Amino acid sequence: MIKDVRIEVRQYLKTLKDKIFTIKLNFSWKSPKVIGGTIVLLLLLGSGTAYFSSTNSVVYVVVNGEKVGLVANKTEAESLVNQILNEKGAPLGTIAKTHDSITYSSARVNQDEFTALTKETLAGDISYYVEGVRLVVNEKPIFVLASSDEADKLLNEFKEFYAHPSDKNLISSIEFEGKVETQGVEAPLEEVIPIEQALEKLKQGNLQREEYIVKANDSWWLIARKNDMKTKEVLASNPGTNEDTILKLGQKIMLDKVTPYLTVVSKGVKTDTETIPFEVVTKTDSSLPSGQSKVKQAGSDGTKEVQYSYVQKNEKVVSQTVQDEKILKEAVAQVIEKGPQRSKVMVAYSRGSGSITSGLAWPLRGKITSYYGYRSSEFHTGIDIDGDTGDPYVAAAAGTVVSAGWNGNYGNSILIDQGNGIMTRYGHSSKLLVSAGDSVSKGQTIGLVGSTGRSTGSHLHFEVIINGDTVNPLSYLN
Ligand SMILES: [Zn+2]
Incomplete structure (x- = not known):
């Protein structure tokens, strides 16, 4: 014990020398008086006060009964914990919480043994949760967001993504298909996703890999049709294949299906300008030699403004009905006069003859x-x-x-x-x-x-x- 104290005193004196040295370096040019004053003050310290002056009053941060490190005082320790909870929650637009028991116990440690607990170390010793909101679509949990505000924002942004009102496109209604609910949940921090990421996921849809067993008479095209996919999507699910790859009965292939997590149904009216293709009218002119034809009147396309009412699910137009049509320019029919018989070209391709x-x-x-x-x-x-x-x-x-x-x-x-x-x-x-x-x-x-x-x-x-x-x-x- 005595030995310890002596060592401490010696260490203290060494620290003192270092301090004086440092002070000298810092102040020798500007303020010699300060140096003098400090030295006098320091020399006054007797050996009895050596212990208390060489140790500091600090607090241990205790997480779930384990001392994880030292912090100068309780206020600092608490502010450190608060900072961590704020920083953990910030990317999610909230403040993280913890169920861990965090307490502080006072202690004295040698000055030179005192290393303050870093925020990173303490952060790694705590587990976090968020009082968030789970998005549930048709009884299926999708993901957890940090708050109901965030969930509302996400749902609105997703609707906005498919609704682009303009002069030519008047949206009459926009709603979600099926039942969309939010449930308050307590979720581990890792389970909660930021709104930007959630929106990206909603836009991309849910990718699910499925197995498919090749049936009799299947083709890549037919398998795609049966599964509401495109042939190229089916081929992409099976690297190394192309449309000519032979399928064997009973063979196992993969299907990477994308199903939407959430479907926005938008209804409205849109106006398109369309071409009216000119009609071709063929008349027989017996004065023309057979097999010959001539254009009596050149045709020209017209244009019209068509108003459709439409229903759209996410990016797909599922139905479209003409409501009104306004002809902007009439099409002019092309009139062709032909000789009494069909031309050789037509006969060549007709039933029972030619190529x-x-x-x-x-x-x-x-x-x-x-x-x-x-x-x-x-x-x-x-x-x-x-x-x-x-x-x-x-x-x-x-x-x-x-x-x-x-x-x-x-x-x-x-x-x-x-x-x-x-x-x-x-x-x-x-x-x-x-x-x-x-x-x-x-x-x-x-x-x-x-x-x-x-x-x-x-x-x-x-x-x-x-x-x-x-x-x-x-x-x-x-
Ligand atoms: Zn028809």
Whole structure:
């Protein structure tokens, strides 16, 4: 004990010397008096006060009964803990809390043994929680946010993301699909996510990896259709595959499906300016030699302003109905006069002759409700085949999809280039199963019957276009 004290005193004296030295260094130029004063004061300290002057009164920070370190005093210790709780919660817009018991016990330690507990060390010894809010969609917990304010902000921002009101787009309602709830929860800090991250997750959707066992007659395309995915998404889920990769019956493949966590249903009215494609009217002129034709009147496209009421789920337009149409410029029909017989080109591709020996396949089996040609004042550019909404129809011949999407009066329609100047068009679909650029084979299901665009009931409008002119499809169908 005595020895200890002596050591302490010696250490103290050493510290003293160091201090004087430091003071000298600091003050020798400016204030010699201070140095003198300090020395005198220090020399007055007797050995009896050596212990108390060489030790400091400090506090131990005790977390769950364990001393984790020293801090100069209780006020400092408490402020350190508060700082940590604030900093931990700050990225989440809240203050973190802890269930840990944090107490302070007084102690005296040697001055030179005193190393203050750092914020980082103390922070690592505490566990945190947040009195947060769990977002629950259709009874499914999604994630925890720091507060109900944060949750409200997130939900509003997600709605905003899909709602962009403008002059051309008037939103009448925007709401979530299903039941969206928030529940107050106590969650560990690690489980709580910042609002920016939560918004990003909502936008990206939930990626789930699923197994799929290849069935008889499956193709990459068919598997994609069955799972409401795109062929390229199915291929991307199985690295090293492409459309030509052979699938074996019973083979296991993966499907990376993205399902939305939360669906925003927005309804409104939008206005689009659309092209009115000019019609081609073919008239027989017996004064022309057979196989010859001439343009009597050049056609030109018109434009119209179309007002749609629409329903959109997240980024997808799920339905679109024409409410009003205003013709800005009338289309001018192209009038072609032809010699009494069909041109050689048309005959070449017609049924039972020439290069397409098998002709075109019926895209849909059903009653023909409207034929090609004049019907009252209008010229019907294709045939209408009766069908129910949702009935699948197929490509009449192999080819490349030129366009697949909304096209004015045709509604959801597909245009396929079959090569050799032949194109086929499929109108009024409820759903399109191909995209522009896709290669399709003859007999491949490409869409579902519907009644979109200018249509009075579910049917398929089918056109055959040869060298830019519509022709009677019945001449080419097998
Ligand atoms: Zn039609």
